[in-house]
Amino acid sequence: GAGVSQSPSNKVTEKGKDVELRCDPISGHTALYWYRQSLGQGLEFLIYFQGNSAPDKSGLPSDRFSAERTGGSVSTLTIQRTQQEDSAVYLCASSWGVGQGTSPLHFGNGTRLTVT
Amino acid sequence: GDSVTQMEGPVTLSEEAFLTINCTYTATGYPSLFWYVQYPGEGLQLLLKATKADDKGSNKGFEATYRKETTSFHLEKGSVQVSDSAVYFCALSDRVRGSTLGRLYFGRGTQLTVWP
Numbered sequence: 746g747a748g749v750s751q752s753p754s755n756k757v758t759e760k761g762k763d764v765e766l767r768c769d770p771i772s773g774h775t776a777l778y779w780y781r782q783s784l785g786q787g788l789e790f791l792i793y794f795q796g797n798s799a800p801d802k803s804g805l806p807s808d809r810f811s812a813e814r815t816g817g818s819v820s821t822l823t824i825q826r827t828q829q830e831d832s833a834v835y836l837c838a839s840s841w842g843v844g845q846g847t848s849p850l851h852f853g854n855g856t857r858l859t860v861t
Numbered sequence: 862g863d864s865v866t867q868m869e870g871p872v873t874l875s876e877e878a879f880l881t882i883n884c885t886y887t888a889t890g891y892p893s894l895f896w897y898v899q900y901p902g903e904g905l906q907l908l909l910k911a912t913k914a915d916d917k918g919s920n921k922g923f924e925a926t927y928r929k930e931t932t933s934f935h936l937e938k939g940s941v942q943v944s945d946s947a948v949y950f951c952a953l954s955d956r957v958r959g960s961t962l963g964r965l966y967f968g969r970g971t972q973l974t975v976w977p
Binding site for chain 2: 748749778780786787788790793801836838849850852853854855
């Protein structure tokens with residue numbers, strides 16, 4: 746079946762503009778995660794959804810960042826008033842969300858965001 | 862808090878050479894440990910995992926053993942191929958009560974390049 750799908754694959758935006766990044770998880774996966782991959786910084790956890798609720802938003806770097814998930818499926822990550830330091834690859838992952846943290850995450854190919 | 866430290870790259874090897882990428886971790890609970898791989902132009906993929914001490918994860922000729930006494934999960938392969946060129950990420954998922962199920966803490970990644 747299809748994997749995790751993210752769109753757009755690339756986004757170039759001007760500083761101060763808002764952007765929306767979309768993630769379509771694997772069908773049936775109840776858990777959804779957003780991570781950010783910055784050059785030389787590894788992967789940084791942003792937010793986690795179980796179904797439509799977000800029990801852990803602790804990784805969102807500022808109140809300019811928000812995310813929602815509807816119908817237990819598609820998720821949107823929104824960055825308002827983008828700054829140059831927001832430039833990164835934003836990765837979405839999904840999993841069955843069961844077990845003691847051993848259900849492997851399936852990652853999308855990411856959205857490369859460049860803020861000019 | 863939980864964290865992962867892995868060997869800085871880049872690592873450059875000739876085909877058929879022996880590979881070791883070091884990874885050590887800090888965790889408050891009982892973590893599961895993972896190695897993810899990111900091939901050029903592709904998303905992160907799970908390479909192997911180990912869920913408890915002394916477990917050995919293996920896949921595609923790669924191995925890693927969960928060593929609780931040294932808090933390590935070093936990745937090894939006896940004979941690398943050009944097709945192994947990728948970025949390798951060590952990660953842990955903690956199982957302490959209240960932790961986000963499936964949330965991964967990643968190392969910064971190690972770029973491996975294998976020359977023919």
